[in-house]
Amino acid sequence: MAKNLDIEGLxxxxxxxxxxxxxxxxxxxxxxxxxxxxxxxxxxISKKGKEYILLTNAPRxxxxxxxxxxxxxxxxxxxxxxxxxxxxxxxxxxxxLIDKKFFHLGPPKxxxxxxxxxxxxxxxIENSEFIICTGLFEEYEEDLKYYKKLFEKNLDKKMICTNxxxxxxxxxSRELCAGSIAIIFEKMGGKVxxxxxxxxEVYNQSIDNKGKKVLSIGDNLNTDIKGANLLNYDSxxxxxxxxxxxxxxKGIEETAKSYETICNYIQSELKW
Numbered sequence: 239m240a241k242n243l244d245i246e247g248l249x250x251x252x253x254x255x256x257x258x259x260x261x262x263x264x265x266x267x268x269x270x271x272x273x274x275x276x277x278x279x280x281x282x283i284s285k286k287g288k289e290y291i292l293l294t295n296a297p298r299x300x301x302x303x304x305x306x307x308x309x310x311x312x313x314x315x316x317x318x319x320x321x322x323x324x325x326x327x328x329x330x331x332x333x334x335l336i337d338k339k340f341f342h343l344g345p346p347k348x349x350x351x352x353x354x355x356x357x358x359x360x361x362x363i364e365n366s367e368f369i370i371c372t373g374l375f376e377e378y379e380e381d382l383k384y385y386k387k388l389f390e391k392n393l394d395k396k397m398i399c400t401n402x403x404x405x406x407x408x409x410x411s412r413e414l415c416a417g418s419i420a421i422i423f424e425k426m427g428g429k430v431x432x433x434x435x436x437x438x439e440v441y442n443q444s445i446d447n448k449g450k451k452v453l454s455i456g457d458n459l460n461t462d463i464k465g466a467n468l469l470n471y472d473s474x475x476x477x478x479x480x481x482x483x484x485x486x487x488k489g490i491e492e493t494a495k496s497y498e499t500i501c502n503y504i505q506s507e508l509k510w
Contacts, residue, residue, distance in 0.1 A: 240475065240490050240501040248279055248474075249510050251503065252286055255472070257447055259465075261435075261456030262294035262303075262320070264479035265508050272310055276508040280316055291321050291444045295434040295461060297372035297400035297416055298324040302350045321444035323434025324351050324372075327400040329443065330433065331355075335368060335398075343385075343397075343419065344372030351400065363388060369397040371423075371430075373416045385419050386426065393428040402434045402461055405480065436465030455508060457481065459497040467499055474503040 243250065263269060266276045283290050296303045300322050307317040328351060336355050341363040342348070351372060352359065360366040369392075378384040399420035405412055420430045434440050435456070441447060452471040456462020457479020466473035475494070477485045484493045490504050 240494070240504040243474070243503050243505040244509075247510050248505070248508065249282065251453070252283065252288065254451065255453040256288060256450040257445070257452045258283060258288060258290040259293045259441065259444075259452065259454040259456075259462075259471070260290055260508070261458065261462050261476075262292050262296070262307075264457035265455060265476050266292065267307075267310060267312075272312060273507060275510070277312070277316070279508050279510040282510045284315075289445065289450075290319055292316070292319045293435065293440065293444055294320065294322050295401045295403045295415075296322040296324055297327070297344065297348055298322060298350055299328055300325045321440070323402070323440055324348075324400050326440040326443050327351070327370075327398055327433035330431075331370075331398065338367040339365065341366035341369050341395075342372070343369055344374065344416065345376050348372035348400075363392050363395075366395060368395050369423075371397050371399045371416045371420055372401065374414055374419060379414065382418070382422060385422055389423050389426055389428060393423070393426055395428070397423050397428055397430045399430050399432045400434065402432045402437070403458065404460065435461040436468055438465075438469060441465065441469060453502075459494060459499045459501075463494070463499045463501055464497065472502045473500070474505060475501045476506070476508055477504055478506050 266273055300320055303320050303322050304317045339358055339360045341360050399416050401416040403415040404417045405414060424430045454462055454466035454471045455474045457476040459481060463473045463475055481493055494501050
């Protein structure tokens, strides 16, 4: 059974761990503003001499997300701990596919991911050798049928998904993410290579984690908690995030079970 830390706080278990993987969106900020208690907690973790990585399924390079966080008011010392799924996928793209024609599936704002090899971008999916999926087209943000039609004759191409998240909450509104499109492609018979949580590569690229006792903190059972389970890390679910309504209705044990995950701890918000 997941232990509730709402009263005792993270400080009650911090000494049990050497490294903390902490999700950004839904834990440290909500896409609009920083969560004050989370920022206090990050500073306290550092005071204890512990390591932490702000591990996020953002389909953009580290430097782009750091600039976004700077505008939000996050101090440099904290935002320097950021590692993104975009950074992990960029490393793979540079090693394996930099000389191949690709089709970009996602909004124009994600162009930083492939800026160094933008000359290989194809405007038509049929003329490409593979697909980079960073999200949805702005004009088709809710029309999933559009993507099914787009994929029908292009299932022979490999898709690189730079954000396995299915949904995200921006302030009070809910948005679909790249993972929702990748699942459609996969179910139709296409091959997808994912970068980001819950897949091990993003954890291993972000910091030397060998032999360290790790706690993974996040609000998403499908990514943050599943990733922790796959890597045998302990986990803390933030209950006021993506699964807020489910947890309120069914409780954490039943909700976690429905996603085939196990949580060690639960907290309504990240708090010291």
